[in-house]
Amino acid sequence: MQSVAHFQSIKPAIxxxxxxxxxxxxxxxxxxxxxxxxxxxxxxxxxxxAVSLLIRNDxxxxxxxxxx
Numbered sequence: 001m002q003s004v005a006h007f008q009s010i011k012p013a014i015x016x017x018x019x020x021x022x023x024x025x026x027x028x029x030x031x032x033x034x035x036x037x038x039x040x041x042x043x044x045x046x047x048x049x050a051v052s053l054l055i056r057n058d059x060x061x062x063x064x065x066x067x068x
Contacts, residue, residue: 015040024050031060038067 006013011034018025018040025044032038032055041051055061 011036018044021049024052026052026054028054030056031058032067033060035067 004013014037018037021044025041027041032053041053045051060066
């Protein structure tokens with residue numbers, strides 16, 4: 001995989017990468033709050049793509065209104 005820096009249109013680039021994954025996806029971020037990205041990861045799980053998500057264990061990720 002080649003690394004590419006994105007300074008504009010970041011979300012569409014991330015969604016495209018998620019949708020192209022064939023075997024596994026590994027995500028490591030401090031906070032995960034975007035419903036569209038979460039939905040895309042769930043869709044890949046349903047397609048039997050292995051998804052690993054490493055996030056910070058804090059109030060932002062653990063709020064009642066956080067992602068399901």
